[in-house]
Amino acid sequence: MTLLSTPAVSVRDLRKSFGSLEVLRxxxxxxxxxxxxxxxxxxxxxxxxxLRCINMLETPDAGEIAIGGEVIALxxxxxxxxxxxxxxxxxxxxxxVAMVFQSFNLWSHLTVLENVIEAPIHVQKRPRAECIAEAxxxxxxxxxxxxxxxxxxxxxxxxQQRAAIARALAxxxxxxxxxxxxxxxxxxxxxxxxxxxRSLAEEGRTMLVVTHEMxxxxxxxxxxxxLHKGMVEEDGPPGEVFSAPTSPRFRQFISEHR
Amino acid sequence: xxxxxxxxxxxxxxxxxxxxxxxxxxLVVAMAxxxxxxxxxxxxxxxxxxxxxxxxxxxxxVQIFLIYYGLGQFRPALQALNLWGFFRxxxxxxxxxLTLNTAAYVSEIIRGGLQSVPRGQIEAxxxxxxxxFLLYRRIIIPIAVRQALPGYGNEIILMVxxxxxxxIITMMEVTGIAHKLISQTFRAIEIFICAxxxxxxxxxxxxxxxxxxxxxxxxxxxxAPVPVQRLDPAISSGVDR
Ligand SMILES: Nc1ncnc2c1ncn2[C@@H]1O[C@H](COP(=O)(O)OP(=O)(O)OP(=O)(O)O)[C@@H](O)[C@H]1O
Ligand SMILES: [Mg+2]
Numbered sequence: 001m002t003l004l005s006t007p008a009v010s011v012r013d014l015r016k017s018f019g020s021l022e023v024l025r026x027x028x029x030x031x032x033x034x035x036x037x038x039x040x041x042x043x044x045x046x047x048x049x050x051l052r053c054i055n056m057l058e059t060p061d062a063g064e065i066a067i068g069g070e071v072i073a074l075x076x077x078x079x080x081x082x083x084x085x086x087x088x089x090x091x092x093x094x095x096x097v098a099m100v101f102q103s104f105n106l107w108s109h110l111t112v113l114e115n116v117i118e119a120p121i122h123v124q125k126r127p128r129a130e131c132i133a134e135a136x137x138x139x140x141x142x143x144x145x146x147x148x149x150x151x152x153x154x155x156x157x158x159x160q161q162r163a164a165i166a167r168a169l170a171x172x173x174x175x176x177x178x179x180x181x182x183x184x185x186x187x188x189x190x191x192x193x194x195x196x197x198r199s200l201a202e203e204g205r206t207m208l209v210v211t212h213e214m215x216x217x218x219x220x221x222x223x224x225x226x227l228h229k230g231m232v233e234e235d236g237p238p239g240e241v242f243s244a245p246t247s248p249r250f251r252q253f254i255s256e257h258r
Numbered sequence: 259x260x261x262x263x264x265x266x267x268x269x270x271x272x273x274x275x276x277x278x279x280x281x282x283x284x285l286v287v288a289m290a291x292x293x294x295x296x297x298x299x300x301x302x303x304x305x306x307x308x309x310x311x312x313x314x315x316x317x318x319x320v321q322i323f324l325i326y327y328g329l330g331q332f333r334p335a336l337q338a339l340n341l342w343g344f345f346r347x348x349x350x351x352x353x354x355x356l357t358l359n360t361a362a363y364v365s366e367i368i369r370g371g372l373q374s375v376p377r378g379q380i381e382a383x384x385x386x387x388x389x390x391f392l393l394y395r396r397i398i399i400p401i402a403v404r405q406a407l408p409g410y411g412n413e414i415i416l417m418v419x420x421x422x423x424x425x426i427i428t429m430m431e432v433t434g435i436a437h438k439l440i441s442q443t444f445r446a447i448e449i450f451i452c453a454x455x456x457x458x459x460x461x462x463x464x465x466x467x468x469x470x471x472x473x474x475x476x477x478x479x480x481x482a483p484v485p486v487q488r489l490d491p492a493i494s495s496g497v498d499r
Contacts, residue, residue: 094385098386099385101381105376106382108401109401109404109478123386123387123392154478171387
């Protein structure tokens with residue numbers, strides 16, 4: 001049934017090297033609408049690079065990425081490297097794909113509310129009043145509406161990450177990318193962010209989540225993908241892959257991350 | 259002493275005019291230089307580097323002499339180019355030297371400010387679809403300006419003082435008038451103390467203005483806002499009316 005509908009994101013044979021280091025060696029991945037995919041893998045396996053290729057923060061060397069069926073056009077540049085063929089297509093696609101970073105990356109000179117309304121107003125050109133109303137609702141949803149006039153520097157890590165999630169949601173994204181959203185947090189702050197992410201999953205949002213939180217991968221995601229040295233080593237529903245992993249490396253990875 | 263002070267104040271308009279003009283024009287040249295430095299085009303980058311190297315590496319006094327006296331040697335050529343009217347005037351020569359000199363320093367201040375913007379914040383802006391223009395206007399420039407402001411304030415103070423070198427090529431700004439008074443009265447100490455006091459007051463005002471601007475632009479670097487106590491609506495409306 002998922003074969004018939006257009007996948008929310010489709011990655012075909014993605015390749016990327018930094019200099020002589022081959023980081024992605026042919027990755028293919030489809031996410032259907034509403035799926036939550038947890039991406040696991042040891043450090044350096046290419047998880048961040050894959051995520052960053054999906055919204056073109058890194059340009060793939062080869063392969064194809066389609067968001068909601070729209071293929072991102074690439075071409076060979078003059079120096080022989082690939083580059084986006086159409087900058088405005090990239091900007092348009094980025095405004096439909098939101099990203100949440102490990103280090104939050106809130107804009108330090110703007111208040112929480114201003115962070116959330118920034119892109120809706122200036123990138124999506126929506127009316128200010130409407131954006132503010134929506135932003136306040138989103139901040140209430142992630143539980144920090146009382147901090148809306150605070151600057152990022154005045155928030156805890158957990159509050160900053162929840163603000164960053166509200167900022168991502170404000171774009172009404174078709175797809176959300178999370179790159180280790182809880183890895184920079186003190187242990188006691190991880191729960192509040194995971195709770196917000198869980199509620200997003202339950203709403204049926206399409207999410208790709210790079211994480212080391214095994215609990216989240218097991219309980220929340222619809223699929224788990226394990227990357228190893230730039231390739232997909234294991235891919236399946238959490239119930240299957242955790243109880244009967246086919247790859248010995250994934251088995252070892254699980255045993256190290258209990 | 260009061261009389262000396264008043265006499266010296268006659269030079270203040272020229273001091274202010276030189277400072278204001280060179281700082282303003284210097285900022286424009288500096289922006290062009292910083293853009294060249296970061297253009298990624300080797301020829302432009304190289305030109306800007308050489309410019310900064312020369313103007314930072316040589317004394318301002320030498321630059322003033324070279325422009326005023328040095329270019330005087332090329333009078334026929336300048337006349338042919340219709341530029342002699344400009345280079346004949348000590349005011350324009352002083353202004354040109356001050357402008358070119360401050361531009362070298364300010365371009366480095368601008369570059370430092372732009373480079374201080376955290377990469378992550380730039381990526382977050384790109385990731386939500388901001389075009390390069392929007393990214394600069396909404397994120398990079400506002401953050402860079404806040405970073406660069408203290409250094410830029412410093413440069414303005416240096417420029418206020420640097421205008422005193424214009425007295426060497428006959429400009430009657432505060433220091434020029436001080437020289438003239440001393441040659442007439444020989445009361446060097448009193449006169450230089452008064453002149454020094456004028457620069458001190460001027461720079462006090464500049465410092466305060468920059469501090470006020472910094473304060474206004476940097477609420478995110480201060481303490482968190484104190485939560486507003488919500489008054490009971492009944493009580494507050496009773497108090498208000
Ligand atoms: N911009 C870059 N330039 C050069 N090398 C890079 C760059 N980005 C990533 N790499 C290298 O690519 C490899 C994969 O990096 P990546 O960040 O994708 O790993 P990861 O799976 O996200 O790891 P981690 O769990 O530590 O975040 C690493 O060896 C890294 O050093
Ligand atoms: Mg990573």
